Amino acid sequence: MATFLYQDRTFECPVQLSMNVIMGKWKVLVLWHVLRRPRRYGELKRLIQGISHKVLAETLKSLEEDGFLLRIDFHENPPHVEYQLTDQGRELEPVLLALQQWGMRYKTESLT
Amino acid sequence: MATFLYQDRTFECPVQLSMNVIMGKWKVLVLWHVLRRPRRYGELKRLIQGISHKVLAETLKSLEEDGFLLRIDFHENPPHVEYQLTDQGRELEPVLLALQQWGMRYKTESLT
Numbered sequence: 001m002a003t004f005l006y007q008d009r010t011f012e013c014p015v016q017l018s019m020n021v022i023m024g025k026w027k028v029l030v031l032w033h034v035l036r037r038p039r040r041y042g043e044l045k046r047l048i049q050g051i052s053h054k055v056l057a058e059t060l061k062s063l064e065e066d067g068f069l070l071r072i073d074f075h076e077n078p079p080h081v082e083y084q085l086t087d088q089g090r091e092l093e094p095v096l097l098a099l100q101q102w103g104m105r106y107k108t109e110s111l112t
Numbered sequence: 113m114a115t116f117l118y119q120d121r122t123f124e125c126p127v128q129l130s131m132n133v134i135m136g137k138w139k140v141l142v143l144w145h146v147l148r149r150p151r152r153y154g155e156l157k158r159l160i161q162g163i164s165h166k167v168l169a170e171t172l173k174s175l176e177e178d179g180f181l182l183r184i185d186f187h188e189n190p191p192h193v194e195y196q197l198t199d200q201g202r203e204l205e206p207v208l209l210a211l212q213q214w215g216m217r218y219k220t221e222s223l224t
Contacts, residue, residue, distance in 0.1 A: 002219055002220070003219075003220055004215055004216075004218045005218055005220045011161065011215075012161050013141070013144075013159075013160075013161065013215070014212050014214075014216045014219065015140065015141060015144040015211045015212050015215055016137075016215070017215040017218055018211040018212070018215040019137045019140055019141065019211065021215075023135055023137060025128075025131045025135060028127065028131055028135070029125070029128055029131065032127040048128075049123065049124050091214065091217070094210040094213065094214070095211055097210075098206040098209075099126075099127045099130040099131065099207055100126050101206065102126075102130045102134070102203065102207055103116055103125075103126025103128070103129040104126045105203070106118045106123075106126070107114050107115075107116050107126065108114070108115055108117045
């Protein structure tokens with residue numbers, strides 16, 4: 001029987017592995033916005049509806065530790081830090097695009 | 113500015129809509145197994161590693177109410193009930209397949 005091993009956790013199903021590793025409402029949203037181009041912390045905070053500073057900082061740290069994001073410090077003054085996808089992070093593009101396409105079905109044009 | 117309306121909830125981003133509507137570790141797993149063919153309750157309980165009876169029953173009910181699953185009662189004795197995807201549920205195929213493909217990277221062949 002095939003099993004699926006991610007870091008030290010074994011799963012019986014690839015979808016269960018993916019769900020455990022990448023799912024988490026905020027992780028996917030950070031990945032989605034960084035997929036389009038590298039982002040600063042402040043941009044992500046504005047782009048992601050409802051995320052708190054604490055959760056955003058934790059999410060970025062977790063995605064970095066899991067190898068999906070790279071934190072780039074430009075060593076400038078004022079400080080300039082950006083987050084970009086690693087190769088492993090970019091492998092998630094099909095999942096992120098599929099989520100985006102599914103959500104697009106519910107698009108409404110408002111006049112604001 | 114485009115917004116994305118699902119039932120009575122409005123989102124600013126299609127990925128955030130998808131995450132809120134379909135994400136939930138167990139929902140995606142039930143959808144994944146039913147995507148391949150209609151399933152009985154007992155099959156789903158065996159197939160989904162770690163799910164409890166309570167959570168499986170709630171997940172099935174929620175997916176039915178959201179219009180992703182159809183519960184079919186064959187009116188037999190002993191009782192014979194199956195769950196299958198609705199058209200709306202089938203629209204999630206690209207998301208489910210993308211999750212499966214991403215997870216397949218971590219496949220290991222064990223001898224058991």
